[in-house]
Amino acid sequence: MKALRFHAAKDLRIEEVAKPGAPGPGQVLIRNRFVGICGTDLHEYSYGPIFIPTAPHPFTGASGPQVLGHEFGGVVEAVGEGVVGLRPGDRVSVQPLIMPRSGDYFADRGLFHLSPQLALAGLSWQGGGMADYCLLHDYNLVKIPDAMTDSEAALVEPTAVAVYACDRGGVRAGSSVLITGAGPIGILTLLAARAAGAARLFLSDINDARLAFARDVVDDIVTINPRRDDPGRVVRARTEGEVGCDVAIECVGNEHALKACLDAVRKQGVVVQTGLHPHENPLDWFQVTFKDVDIRGSWAYPTQYWPRVIGLISSGLLPAKKVVTRTITLDRAVADGFDALLDPAGEQLKILIDLGA
Structure with missing residues (x-):
């Protein structure tokens, strides 16, 4: 599959990498649809690695090269054993925080975003949104309603x-x-x-x-x-x-x-x-x-926010799509995305990458 990977500061590469294998217990494979370029991605591109681990992450084991992208959504391709509430064809928004679900002081209290072992899809996980596919845990995915577009699914994370x-x-x-x-x-x-x-x-x-x-x-x-x-x-x-x-x-x-x-x-x-x-x-x-x-x-967000934020966006009460100024293809992500957003004279605010284009 095609993926944009971080190798070093100012070194992002569009590469052919192996598609993730079949999902294991509690895992879900999704086909990515839209992904946003975040300020964190820009900082990694300009000065990184910052959050991208140079040694294996203590919880996920991930290290560079890293597929970028933590603001994304997609369509369920396959589900692993024990996954409930999700099935192939479901459209989803990705909650990208990955951490222990128990046995951790903060996880045991539902404060998953404060776990000292926290990782993020697109920064310290085996995959991310700037690729054709991503393998995630079932707790990372929330179905979106018919009233929400695929591009809006990628805006849930920054809106949270x-x-x-x-x-x-x-x-x-x-x-x-x-x-x-x-x-x-x-x-x-x-x-x-x-x-x-x-x-x-x-x-x-x-x-x-x-x-x-x-x-x-x-x-x-x-x-x-x-x-x-x-x-x-x-x-x-x-x-x-x-x-x-x-x-x-x-x-x-x-x-x-x-x-x-x-x-x-x-x-x-x-x-x-x-x-x-x-x-x-x-x-x-x-x-x-x-x-x-x-x-x-105010660090990130409680992971339980996804249904609430999806409701705010899909109802029109919080029209997040208004921040999007350009949509591009993955092939043009560096020149028309990262470089455009870093241009001091540029007029872009939020750029989405359409993985289906």
């Missing part, structure tokens, strides 16, 4: 990140929310906050094109370019009592964006850190104490 960020922040009906970063996760978080009932939405980014794109997605937001305007001042001027927003969600992994969140949030508000910072960053801890705020991390 956004929904969890809003949950961590306690976003609810009437909330005022600042989101820093107008990339795919930032705009999906914008949509998730609106779906949760947020009444006042602010979005900060230094890219005016992305801010304009976001206004087309959600037309009543307040956009801020911090190179021209101070996010905290803008947010305070447009919130009740000029006290700041209820929740600020950092979706960049940038020191200045995190500081802007702390400045813009009201006293006893919540700051959620979703973007991955590449190094330690200083924060004004006097303000954290003085403002009596909560600062919460």
